[in-house]
Amino acid sequence: MTAEAVELAQAAEELTIPSVPQLVADDATPETIGTLLAQQNGRISCMGAEGELFDIIAGRYTGKPNMGMFLKGHAGDMIRVNRQSREAEHIDSPAVTVGLAIQPEVLDSLALADWTDPALLTLTPEADAVMLAFQKVTEARLGRDGSFAPIVKWASKRDGAVARIAGLLHLASHPEDGWHKPIEAATMAAATELGVYFTAHALDVFDTMSADPAHDAALTVLAHLLSSRPPQITKRELFRSLRRADFPAIGDLDPALSLLEEQGWIRQQPPPPRTGRGGRPPSPRYETHPHIGRGA
Incomplete structure (x- = not known):
């Protein structure tokens, strides 16, 4: 009884009492x-x-x-x-x-409450020329055969991002009166250099993402779910309905299912309670996103 009391006391110490909902x-x-x-x-x-x-x-x-x-x-x-x-x-x-x-x-009563006009940051003519040259490079590479084609949505926003970076660099250099001075060419050039760096990083990241074998497998599974529109499906049922050329073994589905669950397209349900001993465990069951049921 003493040992049982000690065990219960230890278990009680490990309990976490939830807070009252607020x-x-x-x-x-x-x-x-x-x-x-x-x-x-x-x-x-x-x-x-x-x-x-x-x-x-x-x-x-x-x-x-x-x-x-x-x-x-x-x-x-x-x-x-x-x-x-x-x-x-x-x-x-x-x-x-x-x-x-x-x-x-x-x-x-709040600070700057009487400020009715926005503070506009302007460019010197030289800084404007630097920005225009950077925009021309972006425009030339956004075409179907351009180097920015794999990241066209990201790259189409990089000029605006570079302009905002230039504004931040300018204000960091002139914290007291930066909004009264135009952004200079050197500051804009520094911002474009950061833009080039982040563009190279984006190209590598998107290339790595598209090279993920689970990505293509997940697209195959998602296309099947969108065409069949099941509200729920087990892993075994899904495997039987897919081509063996795409998924030779049922275990080949795991990376695709993990990625689809991470992206919110499917959600694994808790396994049902086991009522007997032995036998094959039930296949994992997944609930599909409502958009799948509507064929979106």
Whole structure:
């Protein structure tokens, strides 16, 4: 009985008591929001009829602004908070929803509230010439036989990305009055150099992705599912309906199924309980995406 009591006590210590579900927080500090995110599986909302949240972010209780928790909750960036008084809090993909019904006076009190016009960043004629030359290179390589053909969707956006990089480099070099000065040719040239670097990286990445044998196999399986439109299907049923030339053995389906599940096209269901001993285990069953059932 003593041994059983010790075993039960150890098991009780390992139990994790779930937090009481909470959907909405109000008048909460950024630190409290981090704790709530950790307790609520990375999801919390801040709702209110007033603008108190702005005062809290601006430093009502600490005397200094603290926006990090809300910015990461908006972007979905990982949050890890280490404190001396309690265990570290780690949230992989936080999501913070903010909904405030506020009076116009609250917005008037915010920083830069009286700024009615956007700050426009301009180019010197020399910087404009550098950008134009870069755009001509992009345009020449976007054709069917061009070097950017494998990444045409990505490459069609690279000129705009390079322009924004140039703006960031310019503001980093002139943090006090950068919006009053035009972007110079040297800054634009540095941005295009980064654009060339990221373009080479994109070409390698897309080439590696297309070379993945699971990619072609997954497309074959997906095409079959779209034509047959099953709401559910087992691995064995799928194997029997495919050509042996494409999948000689049932195990050859595994990479394709893993990729399709990763992309959200299928979802493996929990196996049914075994009622007897021996025999062949049931084949894994997959639920297909609703778009497959509609033939989309």
